[in-house]
Amino acid sequence: MTDYRTLRVALLGAGAVGSQVADLLLRHGDELADRAGAKLELAGIAVRNLDAKREADLPRELFTTDAETLIVGSDIVIELMGGIEPARTQVLHAIASGADVVTANKALLATHGSEVFEAADQVGAEVYYEAAAAGAIPIIRPLRDSLAGDRVVRIMGIVNGTTNYILDRMDTEGADFADVLAQAQALGYAEADPTADVEGYDAAQKAAILASLAFHTTVPLDAVHREGITSVDAAMIESARHAGYVIKLLAVCERLAAEDGGTESISVRVYPALVDRAHPLASVHGANNAVFVQAEAAGDLMFYGAGAGGVQTASAVLGDVVSAARRHIAGGVGVGESTRANLPAVPIGRVITRYQITLEVDDRPGVLATVAGILSEGRVSIATVEQTVIEADENTQTGGSARLVIGTHKAREQDLSETVERLAASGVVERVVSVLRVEGN
Amino acid sequence: MTDYRTLRVALLGAGAVGSQVADLLLRHGDELADRAGAKLELAGIAVRNLDAKREADLPRELFTTDAETLIVGSDIVIELMGGIEPARTQVLHAIASGADVVTANKALLATHGSEVFEAADQVGAEVYYEAAAAGAIPIIRPLRDSLAGDRVVRIMGIVNGTTNYILDRMDTEGADFADVLAQAQALGYAEADPTADVEGYDAAQKAAILASLAFHTTVPLDAVHREGITSVDAAMIESARHAGYVIKLLAVCERLAAEDGGTESISVRVYPALVDRAHPLASVHGANNAVFVQAEAAGDLMFYGAGAGGVQTASAVLGDVVSAARRHIAGGVGVGESTRANLPAVPIGRVITRYQITLEVDDRPGVLATVAGILSEGRVSIATVEQTVIEADENTQTGGSARLVIGTHKAREQDLSETVERLAASGVVERVVSVLRVEGN
Missing domain, CATH: 3.40.50.720 (NAD(P)-binding Rossmann-like Domain)
Structure with a gap:
């Protein structure tokens, strides 16, 4: 030797x-x-x-x-x-x-x-x-070195194995969050205190690291918007499936073009989002992780593997x-980190993405026109609408409701959330069932 | 600045x-x-x-x-x-x-x-x-650096965009090789002389480079077994689909354990193979590439992206x-290449994988027993068998044939090919329709 x-x-x-x-x-x-x-x-x-x-x-x-x-x-x-x-x-x-x-x-x-x-x-x-x-997924060197001559535009990562395991089980079994979480804890896929995982803290930390590398800038943790998966229920998963989607907890890091002579900015956020079932991220099952990277020259790249495990x-x-x-x-001379700029991180309200809004509305003439009007006023453009009648309750004989599933074109988060508030207060909407972001296309 | x-x-x-x-x-x-x-x-x-x-x-x-x-x-x-x-x-x-x-x-x-x-x-x-x-897929640094502390066991790569485009179109459209090749040439996905791509020369060069890196050894190009996709026809694709597979041109680099006190060896080969439709490689569409890496500690990793394009x-x-x-x-001091061992490359005959053998046989009692006996003698173990009757020819009134699709357990390529020769000469087999390797799991 x-x-x-x-x-x-x-x-x-x-x-x-x-x-x-x-x-x-x-x-x-x-x-x-x-x-x-x-x-x-x-x-x-x-x-x-x-x-x-x-x-x-x-x-x-x-x-x-x-x-x-x-x-x-x-x-x-x-x-x-x-x-x-x-x-x-x-x-x-x-x-x-x-x-x-x-x-x-x-x-x-x-x-x-x-x-x-x-x-x-x-x-x-x-x-x-x-x-x-x-x-275990080699992502640091690709971002730091292999893509150093390119411009990363966007990263979408499934970077937390516990939540992917839970969402995947909910998707394949139609099970409820609490049941799957309990199973995951029993199997060692989730901690006794699952907060760091299910509330997105772990994913947010990773998102900050990935965004720092991808955009050559410093991203403080408090600049990362974070939502967990505790509000995802079996009905949301089923509805996503019906529309050709799967729900994944995504870490999204995005470079936003300069506006009105300002500088470029970035957005870093973690939330459960709908992903088209044809998208490569949709087939990341179990506790696996994957990082989908879009770069100006390289195009779409994906890195897949075990996200945890000793x-x-x-x-x-x-x-x-x-x-x-x-x-x-x-000889002690190393490859230095590249210059770190200080691009500002934008708040969640300025994020632009697509949405799926599910509403329960009164089933009577003119309701769809009212809803569409509120969306239009709120600068939220409708891409798809699906309306289904909900059976009246046999005991109370109340009912006459319909379910509206609205897919939007790209909209600003701020506009969207204000519009949803107006919908909720409109008198024709009985209930806002869910509002989900659609990522990946 | x-x-x-x-x-x-x-x-x-x-x-x-x-x-x-x-x-x-x-x-x-x-x-x-x-x-x-x-x-x-x-x-x-x-x-x-x-x-x-x-x-x-x-x-x-x-x-x-x-x-x-x-x-x-x-x-x-x-x-x-x-x-x-x-x-x-x-x-x-x-x-x-x-x-x-x-x-x-x-x-x-x-x-x-x-x-x-x-x-x-x-x-x-x-x-x-x-x-x-x-x-564009960052694979060199992950293999050279990120996995330098691990042991790569196996690589399966879709590393030629042209052939993946052709096979993918054949799969989605049921089209024939020649038609899709002509389309690919018209669209610029294939060269006027497509030999380097469709005969697997390009993939073999890449396989040699990947294997060298993954196994820290020198792999001469003539140690790479190479088969192209010109023999793949619409019927093979359809039959693969029926069995839950898709046909991909794979570059397989494999580390083989030492036998009888010898040293470890490697196998590097390029050929069209069946891949389970549930495998991540099956969803690599169009001219995209992907490299699936199995390492002892890291487990399964996949790197996906554009394999070509200016x-x-x-x-x-x-x-x-x-x-x-x-x-x-x-300061001019760089990260050195790691020591290169000289692991021997084994010939294709020593490769161990699974196979799918499709035969046309006489439809009479005892034929299956004969076929099974020949396989057993040849040390090829049967995992699945599916037999279907083929309609007799209306004009000649000949017929009485059946189609046998045999999935094998892992077998040595040498044993398998000798067994197929014996089957062809057995008198009960009218035609060996296809012999395909099953990769991926």
Whole structure:
């Protein structure tokens, strides 16, 4: 075997991903050395609790609770603790100590990314984070490098496996949200506290990271519009199916052209949206993720794979470790991040997309004309209308209602929501059943 | 604007891709400078014929017929001439002159890749070729970098747009190969001489490049098994559909486990294969490409996008140009290629996959038993059988035939082909209608 230089690798965290990273580093050492051009020595694994149960069988002597000491003298520090603190402190400590950092910590990068990247720039260190945006799917290098000569126009990502699993089960089984969530929790696809996933927080963090990369700009987390999937019910799914759609939780990152001599801007948002069943994103099933990228020159691209999972995510982490090692061997000079502009993020109200509005209305002459009039006044143009009569209630003998499913042309979110309010107050609309955005065409 | 250092870029070739690269370099100069950290000055465009018609409106004074002189003093040379010579000579000249090279030339890399990469290694130059394997789809960096810490087990690629267009039209319209090919030629999706595409030569070159990267080994082009799609007819497509499959021209790159204390080996092959309609590759329509990658840790990944087209491919080329520029700015030290092992490539006969065999047999008792016996003797295990009676010919009153469609479990290609020969000679088989490999799961 070639006589390689040894690089010292410190691992922080031994959860689902961390224990797999340690296991692969130990088991595939020779092959990784060939890939990296350096022997990767796992110097230690910092954990909070030495006695916690691990998913892989790892040598006891590698474990320590003293991350601070472990970091000193390491060439590469892998941060897989998750959360903001103490991850942030340890990552900054690693950078200050002269190490390159590999992290899968989307929460940290989405909230303190600028601080971390600036600290790295000042000392010439690199921060690798392929695992932070879409698990095992290689999306960071394509956006940062392969598309660096192009202009990304739009990203639509299914970037949260738990919610895709839930929506997919609801779609295939006609089941209700609460039932599927309970199943997902039982199977380990969802956490006991599912808030981060089902309310879209996880997806929003990833959207911020993807948009930053795609548009070469800083995107603070609070610039990301976020809606979860807790309001999606079986009837909405069924209605979507009837219209040829499937409901997906999408992270949409969009570049908007300059208006009236201003600058370009971007929109970053996470919400459940209808996707045409013929669109490639519609066939992303189970807990899988996919990132659909539209670029000016390259056209449509899609990256598909496992969005989570310990060993899958470990693959992305180890790819970064090899990249960091190659950089060390090549002499410490790395590929810099491209210039970051500061494009403004627009609020959700300025987003332009298509919508599907489902209403229950009185079933009498003139109602459709009234509804159409309100839409027209609100600058919302109708693309399709489907009206069906709802059976009268046998007990109360009330009824005489109809269901209107209206597909709109592109409209501004602000106009749309004001129009829906006026519809609700119009006297002819009994109930606004749902308002969904239509993405992907 | 930031005061950037200027890098001199030479472009060789101004065909469909070259003219788009030149156009984008000129139009997006400022934005590319921000991405690259350097001003990219297009020093000149070497062409054979100064008066040829170009797809973009480019300044006349940039053109020259003297590639040799243009190359000298350039920091980055973009080779988009295609073909082996003079591309090979100019690329080696560029490397010797101290330039980094960006190329989309799959024929050159598949046949003289080792020579080119070794020449670059000797002087510390880099060769970038994102556009050579799957057009605009970023697949090189994911394989080389993102998956460097993983072990790629298998690649299945739809890497030729022309053949995918033809097969897709045959599938959706029930049309015949010759008719669709003629349409494709009329629409510009196929060349006047379609041999390179329809006989699988183009796909084989790309397969060699992908396998080299994925398995970190040298794969000579003559180690790639190659079959084209000229034998695919409407009846085969229809029969595939009936069984829930679609026919795709696949480039399959496979890592095979060591046997009996030997080393691991690989198999690289291009042929039309059945793909389950539920598989992600089945929904790759038109002239699009996709590369499906299975890795030990990462699991299943898919990369989808435009496989050809001038402006789409130009995106990949410019991404490489930006990477090369960043490397120049960072100080000339680059990310090295990982060690290349020399895994042996196995011949097609040792490939193990599933098959669908369609036979016309005598419709009399005992025939199925005979056929099953021959398969069993040949170590080919039957998974599914479907038998249908064929109407007797009204004129000749001959007939009494049946059609047998046999799906097999995994079998060795060698065993399978010998078994099919024995079936053909068995006396009960009137005709071997088709033998197709089933890929994907």
